[in-house]
Amino acid sequence: MPPIPSMEECRYIALQLEKGGYESIPPPKELDLLTAAEFRLLVQQALGSYRPAPTRRWRLGIAGALQSNARHFSGLEGMAQDAATVAELKQLTSHISAKADELEKNPPFQPFGREEAIAQAAASWFKHEFFRWVDPIQCPACGGETQCTGSDSPNITERQGGATRCEIWTCNSCQTPRRFPRLNAIDALIKSREGRCGEFAQLFYAVCLALGLEARYVWNSEDHVWTEFWSPTAGHWVHVDSCEAEVGKPQLYDRGWGKKQAYCLAFGPYGAEDVTRAYVDDWGECLQRRAEKRFGPDGQPTGERDLARALATYTVRQRRNMSEEEKARLSSMDEAQARWIADEKRRDREAEERDLRGKGRESGTQEWKEARGEDGKKD
Numbered sequence: 001m002p003p004i005p006s007m008e009e010c011r012y013i014a015l016q017l018e019k020g021g022y023e024s025i026p027p028p029k030e031l032d033l034l035t036a037a038e039f040r041l042l043v044q045q046a047l048g049s050y051r052p053a054p055t056r057r058w059r060l061g062i063a064g065a066l067q068s069n070a071r072h073f074s075g076l077e078g079m080a081q082d083a084a085t086v087a088e089l090k091q092l093t094s095h096i097s098a099k100a101d102e103l104e105k106n107p108p109f110q111p112f113g114r115e116e117a118i119a120q121a122a123a124s125w126f127k128h129e130f131f132r133w134v135d136p137i138q139c140p141a142c143g144g145e146t147q148c149t150g151s152d153s154p155n156i157t158e159r160q161g162g163a164t165r166c167e168i169w170t171c172n173s174c175q176t177p178r179r180f181p182r183l184n185a186i187d188a189l190i191k192s193r194e195g196r197c198g199e200f201a202q203l204f205y206a207v208c209l210a211l212g213l214e215a216r217y218v219w220n221s222e223d224h225v226w227t228e229f230w231s232p233t234a235g236h237w238v239h240v241d242s243c244e245a246e247v248g249k250p251q252l253y254d255r256g257w258g259k260k261q262a263y264c265l266a267f268g269p270y271g272a273e274d275v276t277r278a279y280v281d282d283w284g285e286c287l288q289r290r291a292e293k294r295f296g297p298d299g300q301p302t303g304e305r306d307l308a309r310a311l312a313t314y315t316v317r318q319r320r321n322m323s324e325e326e327k328a329r330l331s332s333m334d335e336a337q338a339r340w341i342a343d344e345k346r347r348d349r350e351a352e353e354r355d356l357r358g359k360g361r362e363s364g365t366q367e368w369k370e371a372r373g374e375d376g377k378k379d
Contacts, residue, residue, distance in 0.1 A: 142176070
């Protein structure tokens with residue numbers, strides 16, 4: 001592992017940030033992700049108060065995903081932008097507390113605190129009772145099978161629901177078309193109660209916030225999304241996938257589905273973090289995939305330094321107006337999270353206890369899962 005700069009060097013960098021000599025936290029000359037996380041914490045501690053770095057164009061292609069998610073999930077209420085929507089979410093989830101009480105009496109895994117109980121109860125309700133997975137899409141007229149025959153621009157109502165594209169599915173029997181807009185707005189998703197992993201994760205993130213969980217959204221470069229919540233009991237951010245109703249199983253995708261991942265980036269109101277290391281089984285192989293991932297504007301691999309810098313800059317910006325007490329609390333959370341990420345033996349032990357090997361994906365058709373390499377059958 002590359003050496004982490006001394007606290008004296010970190011204080012110098014913090015001073016330059018204060019004076020405007022640096023636009024953002026500069027990374028060490030050689031860098032791996034754990035070093036980047038620890039280095040960021042040291043600089044932030046030396047700075048004493050989190051100050052924003054001036055906006056600077058990040059030239060990597062992956063910046064599109066970072067910037068989009070950062071804008072989308074930076075608000076303290078996430079995507080639930082109005083009081084009426086927040087109130088509706090709280091009313092819809094008012095029964096979750098009682099279900100969590102029952103789970104606490106017989107914990108399905110350890111460590112298992114109140115936050116885990118709430119998340120597990122919410123995820124089970126969300127998947128099995130509230131939200132519906134759309135695939136295959138049934139004909140609205142005769143109930144027959146349909147196939148995707150193209151796409152269309154969203155109409156006014158669909159655009160109001162946050163849709164930027166709309167799939168068109170046509171019945172194989174009666175030729176009746178069925179529109180499937182990819183909605184993003186929370187109020188629209190509450191009404192539709194259907195979607196795929198994107199819609200699941202969007203709405204469930206807002207559900208977590210409504211339940212009082214400190215939550216963030218995780219974007220995966222291999223076309224999946226899920227949620228994390230902060231657990232004081234576990235001392236780190238905990239995985240929860242509403243598509244599968246699974247909690248505390250970050251190795252679900254690698255050991256279970258057989259998914260070859262490169263990037264897992266978490267976004268929330270307190271900042272952003274590269275959490276890939278928690279979600280992959282072989283970090284060395286993952287680094288090779290990252291080096292081959294062509295996200296750059298000129299077909300170049302994404303730079304680790306630039307990614308670490310962008311995530312740290314976003315985190316500093318998000319925390320700049322918070323109280324000193326809140327900054328200290330978040331700094332303590334960051335340190336605990338970094339220790340958990342660094343403790344590979346603990347994470348491996350927890351993954352083995354979950355018994356995930358060969359557990360393929362549940363949501364989606366078998367053909368779709370096989371095409372995506374998520375059926376649990378590793379090559």
